[in-house]
Amino acid sequence: MTLALTRRRFTRGGLALGLASGTIARPAVAASEPIRVGWLAALTGPSSTPAIGFDRGVRYAVAQINAAGGVKGRMIELVTRDTQGDPTKAVNATQEMISREKVHAIWGPTNSGESLAVTPIMARFKMPNIHPCVVDSLIDPVKYPNAFRMAPSNGQWDDAVRNYCLNIVKATKVAVVGDTTGYGTSAVGASVAAFKKDGANVVYQAQIDATQPDVMPDMLRMKNGGAQAIVVWSVSASMEARLFDARATLNWDVPFVGHPAMGTGEIKGLVAKPENWEKVYIIGYKSCSFDASGKLPARTQAFVDSIQGKIELADTSLWWVVSGVDAINLVTKAVAETGSSEAADIIGYWNTLKDYPGLFGDFTYTPQQHNGYPTSEVVMSKANSSRMGAFELAPGYNS
C-alpha cells in the first residue's frame, strides 16, 4: 500500500481535519463564548418612554450578572438596536441580530406595531423571543413556538377593566370611548363586545379624535345616557385630560377606568385642576402597587431597596424596569439550567416554567400556552398616585 499524496486525498484529509477540529473545538468555544442577548428597543422617537424604562432594568440586570461572574463563566453581551418605534427598522435590526450578530435570544420589541412585523421573522429562524407587547395575535404557540409574552395581553387588560367596572364599581351602564387610532378602534370594539356579553348596558360607544379641542358633546351624551363608569382606551394624554376637565365642568363624579396612559405624569400638567384627576383608575399590577399601608409587595420592595441611587424611578414606571430585569433573568436562567444557549434548549426550558418567581409576576408557560403573565396580577390603580413609578391600588382591592 502506498501513501502517495494525491490531490483527492489531500482534499479529503483537509476536510476531515477541518470537521474534526470544528467538532472538537466547539464545546470549548460554547463554554466560554458570551451569551448574546438581542434587545430591540425603541429608545428614541414618540414611543420611546416605555423602552427607556425597560432599558434601565435590562442594563442593571446585565451588569449585576456579569459582575457576579456571568452564567457559569459566560458573560452576557447585550446587542441593543434602537428601532425608533419604526417596524421597518425593527425588521432590519432583527435580521442583523440573527444573521450577523448571532444572538442566542431576543428581548423585545416593546410595542405591538414592531412586534407584529418581526414575530414571523423570528419564528422562521426559531429564535427564542420574549416580549411585553399586548396584541393578542402575537402569541400563538403553533405559528410562533419561539415567542413568549411576559406581560398581560389586551384580553387580560380588558378582563381586568370589565371586572372592576362590573364587580367593584357595580356599574351596570357603561360608556366606552377610545381614540381614532387602529388601537383605539379595535380596543373599543373588543371591550364593548365583552361588556355586552357579560350583560352590561353600553350606553355610549365612540371614537374621539385626539385633536378635538372640546369633548363636551361626548361627555354630555355619556351623562345623558346614564353612564355609571366611563371606560377609556387611548394613549392620548391630551384627550384624556380634556375628558377629565369636561367631567369637572359638568359636576359629574363618574369614574374613569381604563388605559394606563391616564396615569402618565403629563396628565398632571394638562388638567385644569389637580382634583379633576381624581376617580380615575388605570390598569396596574399587584407586584408594582402600594397597598393600603403604602407598602410594595416584599419581593418588589427588596428590589427597589437594592437599586436606590442606581436606577431612577421617578420619571418612569416600575413595571417597565422590573420587566427588563425579568427578561434578562429568564434568558440567563434558561442557559444556567440547561447548560446550553441553543435556541431549542432555551425554548424548551421556558416551556417548562411554572410559577417562576419574577419581579413583575410569577410566570408560567407550557408548550400550548405562551401567555405567561397571571391575570390575577392585573389590577386597577389610582391614576394620580404615582410614586417611584408605582401606583396605589384603586378602591375595592384593599378590603
Place this chain on the structure above:
Amino acid sequence: MLSNILAAGLAIGAVYALIGVAYNVMFTASRVMSFTAGQLGMLGGVLGALFINRLGIPAIIGFPLALAGCALVGVVTEIVAVRPVLGSLEKHLYVLSTLAFALMIQQFTAIEWSTEPQPFPRLFGIGNGGVTDEKFWLPVIACAVAVVGLELLYRRTLIGHAFLAIAEDNFAARALGLPERNLRMLGFALAGVVGGLAGFSSGELLLAFFANGALLNFYGFVPVALGGLGNNRGAVIGGLALGLFQQAANFIVGGVFSSVAVFVVFIVVLLAAPQGLFGAPPARRV
C-alpha cells in the same frame, strides 16, 4: 347644549378665521398660497408655552416674544420657500416649497419641543371650564382685534395702501418706486403675527402641540376657500361659520363624523360658488 355650541364653535371658528387671514395676508403680499399658515398658528401656542411655562417669563412679555418669533418664521418663509419660486408662479412650485418648509417646521418642533401636547398657561384665570371660560372668548377677541387692526392698516395707513398696491399690480407698484421685496417680507412678518395670535389666544383650548399645525393648515384653508381668496371679511365669516357648524355636528352626529359633515358642506358650497361665497368671479380682459 346651545351655549356650548356657541362658545366652543365661535372660539374654534375664530382660530380658523385667523389662520385664513394669515393665508390671505401672505397671498396679498406675494400672490402665493403659503401652506405654512397653520404652522404659524401652532408656533404661537408652542412659543407661548415655552416662554411662559418653561422659561418662566411673565405672560405680558412672553406674548410679544411669541408673536415676534412667529413674525421671524414668517420672514424666513418668504426668503426660503417663497422668493425662490416667485419667478415661476404659473408652475405652482410654491405648493411644494411651502409645504416642505411647513413640514420642516413641524418636525423641528416635534424634535425640540415634544411629540406630546404640553400645557399652555392660564392667562387670566377667568372661568371654570364652562362657556364663560377665557379659553373660549380669548380667540374671539383676538380675531376681532386682528381683523379691525388689519382693516385700519389697509385703509388708513400709507404702508397699508402700499400693500394693496403690490397686491393689485406688483409691476406697476415697483414702477412707482415701491419697495416690493421689503413690503413682501413685511407682509409675511404680519402673517406670522396673525398666525401667532391665533395659536397664542387658543393655547388653552388646543394646547401646545406640534401636530396642531397640520390641523390648522387644513381647517384654516376652508374659510379662505369659502370666503374668497384674499378676502379677510369672507375668511372671518367663513371661519366662524365653520367653527359653529363643526361644533353643532359634534353634538348631532359625533366627533368622527363631524369632519365628514364639514367637508360635505364645503364641497357643496364650492360647487355652488366656485369663487367662494364672498369672492368675485375672476375678471377677464377682452
